Amino acid sequence: MVIDVEACKGCDLCIDACPPRVLEMTVHEVNTRGYRYPRLLAGCTGCQACAQICPDFVFQVYKYDTPLELPLEDQGQQ
Amino acid sequence: MSDERIYLSTDSPPQEPAALVDDFTPSLITQANHHLCPGCGEPIAIRAAMEAIEELELAHSTITVFGIGCYTAFAHNLDVEVVQALHGRAPSVATGIKRMLPDGFVMTVQGDGDMVNEGLQEVLHAAARGENITCLLLNNGVFGETGGQMTTTTTLGQRTKTSIEGRDPHQHGHPILLSDLAATMDGAAYVARCAVNNAGNVARTKRYITRAYESQMAGAGFSLVEILTMCPTGWFVDTLEGPEYLQDTLAPVHNIGELKAP
Ligand SMILES: Cc1ncc(C[n+]2csc(CCOP(=O)(O)OP(=O)(O)O)c2C)c(N)n1
Ligand code: SF4
Ligand code: SF4
Ligand code: SF4
Ligand SMILES: [Mg+2]
Numbered sequence: 001m002v003i004d005v006e007a008c009k010g011c012d013l014c015i016d017a018c019p020p021r022v023l024e025m026t027v028h029e030v031n032t033r034g035y036r037y038p039r040l041l042a043g044c045t046g047c048q049a050c051a052q053i054c055p056d057f058v059f060q061v062y063k064y065d066t067p068l069e070l071p072l073e074d075q076g077q078q
Numbered sequence: 079m080s081d082e083r084i085y086l087s088t089d090s091p092p093q094e095p096a097a098l099v100d101d102f103t104p105s106l107i108t109q110a111n112h113h114l115c116p117g118c119g120e121p122i123a124i125r126a127a128m129e130a131i132e133e134l135e136l137a138h139s140t141i142t143v144f145g146i147g148c149y150t151a152f153a154h155n156l157d158v159e160v161v162q163a164l165h166g167r168a169p170s171v172a173t174g175i176k177r178m179l180p181d182g183f184v185m186t187v188q189g190d191g192d193m194v195n196e197g198l199q200e201v202l203h204a205a206a207r208g209e210n211i212t213c214l215l216l217n218n219g220v221f222g223e224t225g226g227q228m229t230t231t232t233t234l235g236q237r238t239k240t241s242i243e244g245r246d247p248h249q250h251g252h253p254i255l256l257s258d259l260a261a262t263m264d265g266a267a268y269v270a271r272c273a274v275n276n277a278g279n280v281a282r283t284k285r286y287i288t289r290a291y292e293s294q295m296a297g298a299g300f301s302l303v304e305i306l307t308m309c310p311t312g313w314f315v316d317t318l319e320g321p322e323y324l325q326d327t328l329a330p331v332h333n334i335g336e337l338k339a340p
Contacts, residue, residue: 002092007110011117011310011317017277035116049277051102055121057110060101 001044002060003037010035014050014059023050104128106137109155117317119307119324120149120216122274124187126284126305127214128156134291136183141175143168143184145192148223148309149216153187166197169204172211183294185212190231191221194256198230201260201302208265208299212290215256215302218309219328226312230254233331238312253331257304261337267298269338273306273329275321286336298340306332 008031015023015038022041031037037058038050051059103110106128114121131140141159144150145168153160163171168186176184193201193215201213220238221227228238228245231253235244245253261269270286273279283305290301306328308320315323 009116011320013117013317013321016318016321047277048102051100052277052280053122053274054102055114055116055118056112057101057103057107057121057125060098 001040001046003040004058004060005031005037006033007056007058008035008037009033009056010037011055013053013055014038017049017053019047019049020045104132106132106157107155108157112152112155114148114152115309115311117308117310117320118148119218119274119305119309119320121152122280123214123216123283123305123307124149124152124156126274126280127185127187127287128158130284130288130291131158131183134288134295136291136295139181140183140185141172141179143172143175143186145186145188145197146223147189147192147216147221149187149189150223166192166195167200168192169197169200169209169211169213172213173204173207173209176209176211180210183212183291185214185291185294187214187216189222190215190217190219190229190256191224194230194254195221198254198256201256202263205260205263205266205300205302208263208267210294210297210299212294212301212303214287215304216307217256217304217328217332218307218312220309220312222309222312226309226314231256231328231332233327236327237314255332257302257332257337260300260302263300266300266302266338267340268293268301268336269304270302270336271304271306271332271334273324273334275306275308275324275329279334282334289336289339293340304332306334 022043023038146165227240257271272283293301310317310320
């Protein structure tokens, strides 16, 4: 799942739409247009609810050619 | 649970070889970026409409007729034929197109201000005549584009720019329930109402739109799908509150479901 943060308008609709609640809005970081955007926590089930509700076509799904360890990026505490 | 949170790197495409499975933008939406407000329900509804056209392989024969409202700006992002009608007149323009091109797939995209205020007679006459067209009503209960004024579909008690204390039946009259009215017409083959305030309702919206298209393709007569859409800007609520506001304000009056189906 890739979130095209530059396309996001920070409306929060995906946050409530996500059943396992693995999307979290940034607090201080904003995209170049000044909107906060969602970030993905571990545990996404690929249910696509976020993509269905997003008015700005922000979500994309990629499949790796060879399965690999997900590139986890430990950002520590916010 | 510890406070430490693990984020997947989500702001750039994968660095390893990977194929894009789905960008969740229908191919008939050529330009995903648009100027509608954050949290607006109209792009969600139009996406469902475009996905259904794609799935039924109607793209090459589709002619859409747009009314006037915020959704009009989104017409430029679509890879289908678009004809711009005068305010409220889309069903009549669509009638002419369909009668000249009976093999074409002809639909209108209109708002509540456009269809129910400005053009109520156009849509009802088209329904009564049983014109073999499909009309989509994006109902947000306000004139969104002009700044959130009351429309005929605004519900009692609903606050808008022109009903600050809430819509009062003695002063403003009662709302018109367009789909209920259209469903009473003998020429109407399929009439349904849905909403885009959660993922389940978005899926239902697409299902209803698909049935309406199929009804036109079968030559059954007039079809209408009313879609309740969020307008946080015109409602003066937070984008996050939009879906709930829709559920509490519009949905109890404009009931969701199929009103007329074969
Ligand atoms: C004949 C005419 N009257 C008034 C207007 C001004 N006008 C432009 S958009 C609009 C409201 C549209 O409301 P709606 O169809 O509900 O669309 P929304 O913006 O809510 O999506 C109005 C009144 C116009 N363009 N033409
Ligand atoms: S696909 Fe489903 S689980 Fe994953 S982020 Fe989107 S809504 Fe949440
Ligand atoms: S629904 Fe889309 S535009 Fe809104 S916050 Fe989520 S990703 Fe951004
Ligand atoms: S005013 Fe309302 S309908 Fe118009 S783009 Fe903004 S949210 Fe959407
Ligand atoms: Mg409107």
